[in-house]
Amino acid sequence: xAMTYETRVAWxxxxxxxxxxxxxxxxxxxxxxxxxxxxxxxxxxxxxxxAHPQLVGLKNYVRLFSDDGFWNSLVVTAFxxxxxxxxxxxxxxxxxxxxxxRPIAFRPVFNAAILLPNAVPEVVAGFIWISMLAxxxxxxxxxxxxxxxxxxxxxxxxLPLLMIIVVNTWRGIAFAMILMTSGxxxxxxxxxxxxxxxxxxxxxxxxxxxxxxxxxxxxxYMLVSTAGTxxxxxxxxxLTRGGPGGATEIIGIYIYNQSFTAYQLGxxxxxxxxxxxxxxAIGTVYVRVLKVQV
Amino acid sequence: MVAAISGAVVSSCTSxxxxxxxxxxxxRIDALNKSIPSVEKQLGISIEVVEYPAxxxxxxxxxxxxxxxxxxxxxxxxxxxxxxxxxxxxxxxAPITAEVKAWDxxxxxFDVAKKLSTRANGEIYALDSMLGVEQIYFRRxxxxxAGISTAQPTSWKDxxxxxxxxxxxxxxxxxxxxxGISWGGGAFNEGFALFVPxxxxxxxxxxxxxxxxxxxxxxxxxxxxxxxxxEDLMPIEPLLGPEPWVIPKYTMFPAGDLIATTCGxxxxxxxxxxxxxxxxxxxxxxxxxxxxxxxxxxxxxxxxGRNIWAVNAKSAHLVLxxxxxxxxxxxxxxxxxxxxxxxxxxxxxxxxxxxFQALTELVPVLKNVENxxxxxxxxxxxxxxxGVARATEALLRKQTDAVGAQAILVKYVKDLLGxxxxx
Numbered sequence: 001x002a003m004t005y006e007t008r009v010a011w012x013x014x015x016x017x018x019x020x021x022x023x024x025x026x027x028x029x030x031x032x033x034x035x036x037x038x039x040x041x042x043x044x045x046x047x048x049x050x051a052h053p054q055l056v057g058l059k060n061y062v063r064l065f066s067d068d069g070f071w072n073s074l075v076v077t078a079f080x081x082x083x084x085x086x087x088x089x090x091x092x093x094x095x096x097x098x099x100x101x102r103p104i105a106f107r108p109v110f111n112a113a114i115l116l117p118n119a120v121p122e123v124v125a126g127f128i129w130i131s132m133l134a135x136x137x138x139x140x141x142x143x144x145x146x147x148x149x150x151x152x153x154x155x156x157x158x159l160p161l162l163m164i165i166v167v168n169t170w171r172g173i174a175f176a177m178i179l180m181t182s183g184x185x186x187x188x189x190x191x192x193x194x195x196x197x198x199x200x201x202x203x204x205x206x207x208x209x210x211x212x213x214x215x216x217x218x219x220x221y222m223l224v225s226t227a228g229t230x231x232x233x234x235x236x237x238x239l240t241r242g243g244p245g246g247a248t249e250i251i252g253i254y255i256y257n258q259s260f261t262a263y264q265l266g267x268x269x270x271x272x273x274x275x276x277x278x279x280x281a282i283g284t285v286y287v288r289v290l291k292v293q294v
Numbered sequence: 295m296v297a298a299i300s301g302a303v304v305s306s307c308t309s310x311x312x313x314x315x316x317x318x319x320x321x322r323i324d325a326l327n328k329s330i331p332s333v334e335k336q337l338g339i340s341i342e343v344v345e346y347p348a349x350x351x352x353x354x355x356x357x358x359x360x361x362x363x364x365x366x367x368x369x370x371x372x373x374x375x376x377x378x379x380x381x382x383x384x385x386x387x388a389p390i391t392a393e394v395k396a397w398d399x400x401x402x403x404f405d406v407a408k409k410l411s412t413r414a415n416g417e418i419y420a421l422d423s424m425l426g427v428e429q430i431y432f433r434r435x436x437x438x439x440a441g442i443s444t445a446q447p448t449s450w451k452d453x454x455x456x457x458x459x460x461x462x463x464x465x466x467x468x469x470x471x472x473x474g475i476s477w478g479g480g481a482f483n484e485g486f487a488l489f490v491p492x493x494x495x496x497x498x499x500x501x502x503x504x505x506x507x508x509x510x511x512x513x514x515x516x517x518x519x520x521x522x523x524x525e526d527l528m529p530i531e532p533l534l535g536p537e538p539w540v541i542p543k544y545t546m547f548p549a550g551d552l553i554a555t556t557c558g559x560x561x562x563x564x565x566x567x568x569x570x571x572x573x574x575x576x577x578x579x580x581x582x583x584x585x586x587x588x589x590x591x592x593x594x595x596x597x598x599g600r601n602i603w604a605v606n607a608k609s610a611h612l613v614l615x616x617x618x619x620x621x622x623x624x625x626x627x628x629x630x631x632x633x634x635x636x637x638x639x640x641x642x643x644x645x646x647x648x649x650f651q652a653l654t655e656l657v658p659v660l661k662n663v664e665n666x667x668x669x670x671x672x673x674x675x676x677x678x679x680x681g682v683a684r685a686t687e688a689l690l691r692k693q694t695d696a697v698g699a700q701a702i703l704v705k706y707v708k709d710l711l712g713x714x715x716x717x
Contacts, residue, residue, distance in 0.1 A: 042710075045358040046377070046676055050384035063709055157531060243476055244534035245691050260355040261478070262680050264710065 032276065039270040045263035053266070060270035070271060072246050073254035077230060079161060080168070080250050085229040086222065088169030093176020093221075098210075100177070101184055118174035126238025129167045130156075133239075156240055160247045164236055168229065176221055183217030184210070223286040227279050251275050310340040311611055313618050314367035318346035318353040321564060321634040329627040337617055349537065351478040361386045361606065368609040369618055372602040374483045375410055375668070376675040378420045381604065383673040387419040388605040393616045394418050399623060399641060404663050407640035410599045414501060414672075422599030423623035424637040426558035427659050427666060428488055429595055430469070433553050433574075434582040440464050447587045450489075450518055457527040460553045467546070468527040470555035471519060473686035476538045481686050482679040488556055488596050489515045491667045492588025499672035504717045507678070507704050514589060516703075517696035519689050528552075530690050548572040556586070558598070562655035563636030578655050597666030600637040601628070625650075632656060638663060674711045681706040 003011070039060055043053035064070045096114050100107055117125065132140045137152035146152060155163050187210065195205050211218075233252035236242070242249035242257065249257070251271070259268030317326045323345060330341045346353045350373045360366035361384070372378050381387050394400055394411070395418075403411075410422045430453075437444050440463045447453040457468025472485035490498060495511025506512070522528045529552065532541035543565050546552035549572075557565065566574040566581060574580055585593035603622055605615045621627065628639035629650045638660055644650050645660055684706055685699040694702065708716050 044384075044710075045355075045362055046384050046386075047380040048383040048673055050362060050380075050386075154531075157535060241476065241536040243536055244531065245474075245687070257475075260359065261351055263358060263676065 035269045036273050039273045041266045043265040060267045073249045073251045077251045081229045083165035084168035085225040089172040089176045092173045094180045096177040097180035115174045117171045122234035123238050126235050164248050179221045183214045187213045312340045312342050314342045314344050316344050316367040316370035319348045325631040325634045328630040333621040364608050366606050368606050368615040374479050375599045376671045376679050379671045379673045380676045382419045388607040389417050390616055391418040397620050402641040402643045406597050420602045420604035422602050422640050424601035425640050426598045426600045426637050428558040430584040431557045432582055435580040436550050446584050449587050450589045467529050467552045470528045470542050474533045474690050475683045475687045479679045482682040486682045487669050488586045491594040499670045503672050507716050513696050513700045516699040520696050544572050548574050559659050560636035595662050595666045597668050677707050677710045
């Protein structure tokens with residue numbers, strides 16, 4: 001039976017999706033499925049279990065719920081995501097977008113200064129900040145603050161979580177700024193004109209017009225940024241390796257440590273599966289409850 | 295076209311085979327590169343050195359990932375003897391018993407090297423081509439200056455009292471024992487394990503594969519750590535960060551801010567020797583050694599394997615890889631490593647080598663090798679090593695006492711290896 005024109009077009013559209021689906025399957029779905037399977041085994045990188053992995057049911061999951069290290073990494077991750085992504089990057093990104101939407105002197109220079117950190121690879125950014133923060137009195141930051149009388153610190157040793165929040169904020173402002181800029185450009189200018197004619201103050205314009213109209217963009221940013229920040233590994237591993245004493249052991253580093261330094265692939269996979277569930281739940285909240293169009 | 299193809303086949307048959315050898319850290323790579331030309335000439339092969347990340351832990355993580363995936367190099371070293379049993383039970387290592395026993399160098403090996411290399415079933419899977427002699431290293435010059443005795447401590451109490459005296463008279467840290475998760479296998483192999491022979495639990499591994507972790511001896515060793523930490527006799531902050539050995543061993547000890555630490559023969563050359571980053575002047579004179587005292591008396595010097603060469607069980611060139619392994623265990627090759635790293639060749643005939651005789655820091659230590667003791671290892675020892683790292687981490691962070699730390703160790707090992715393994 002010959003296809004109608006609409007059916008043919010629908011199939012053509014589906015075929016266009018096939019390459020993306022193949023890549024999604026190869027690099028996301030199949031590895032995720034393998035990780036879920038491994039999480040139910042005692043697979044390891046060394047020892048008898050490496051050669052003869054066995055199904056152990058929910059043993060890994062039972063273990064992780066009584067593992068203080070897992071809960072510590074969840075708490076550290078929560079603070080890290082909230083501090084850098086939800087507060088730091090968003091606030092500074094929005095402020096930068098609003099400031100750079102006006103005609104100010106040297107706008108291209110400020111634009112480049114904000115965008116450049118995002119262009120630097122994670123590991124390179126980590127090494128840059130090690131030279132800024134490590135070394136006690138010899139670190140660049142210690143020398144700078146020493147000019148105003150603040151004593152030198154072992155920044156990564158005494159304030160590790162705050163430091164990684166600062167570094168990740170520095171790195172992520174550009175993405176927030178770009179999204180907010182595009183969101184701001186979609187706000188009709190006549191709305192602002194009308195508000196000014198009605199006597200609205202800049203503060204009222206911001207809270208009553210700009211923010212509400214930016215809401216879809218803001219929550220889209222939150223969705224992408226939260227998921228991305230939860231998955232960060234290279235930057236923090238380069239800076240602190242999760243130390244000192246687990247103070248910066250975000251969940252990605254915890255999974256790495258369990259899988260590749262304690263050699264317990266099964267247990268590491270169980271933690272990764274839990275975090276997959278958490279990320280999916282967070283995404284569902286953003287998309288469903290807040291009615292964000294993606 | 296047929297001629298071109300057959301030409302290519304012929305040329306590939308006649309060109310030298312390539313053996314891939316894993317190595318990490320610049321000093322080790324330099325030592326290996328010194329030996330490669332003679333080995334290539336001797337065996338008519340080509341050797342490709344595959345460089346791995348420098349820190350021991352990262353090296354092992356990458357190597358194990360590749361071994362699991364089946365694309366690791368033909369030849370590599372294990373970091374510690376405690377790693378070998380698990381590499382064997384994972385099926386990663388090819389047996390080399392026949393080749394080693396037929397080798398002319400076998401007769402020259404120290405007995406302790408033969409014992410360390412031989413598994414409980416008599417098979418050899420990895421060859422300890424070099425040995426580390428591990429003791430307590432102390433700044434003799436600074437103790438003399440402070441009027442503190444440099445005599446061999448006679449017990450753990452004497453050792454602790456000496457550390458307290460150092461702290462009181464000099465204000466400096468009295469004794470460092472490697473500890474914590476960041477130190478990796480060193481927390482066990484270079485710290486905890488040295489005190490096992492003199493404790494109430496003189497061996498961890500039993501011949502039946504069970505592990506003595508519930509005993510008093512283990513608790514007493516963790517109690518020693520707890521005392522050093524609680525009384526601020528050892529630095530703690532550096533041990534909680536990445537590469538925790540850097541500040542205490544490469545900065546504090548040469549500067550005299552840390553007076554004593556457990557270490558091995560490599561410290562005389564790699565850590566504090568004249569070509570090191572922060573040398574101790576006149577190191578042989580100013581840095582002395584103590585054997586590790588027993589808890590209630592006696593003392594021991596622990597000998598452990600270094601440069602523990604092994605052949606990948608899935609190597610496509612098993613026969614050649616085994617020949618390269620033996621060639622890299624020659625006197626010249628091991629002396630090249632000794633010159634740059636400071637461990638002792640596992641062969642008695644190295645003493646006659648002119649280049650080794652020039653290593654005046656190491657020559658006297660060679661005599662101690664045969665008197666050394668060692669810990670037996672068993673499958674699961676890498677889990678014990680990680681468990682000790684976690685237990686001592688909890689002590690460093692003052693989250694628990696010795697009993698609690700032992701419970702952390704036992705729980706970790708039981709979770710991974712099963713309840714029946716732990717005695």
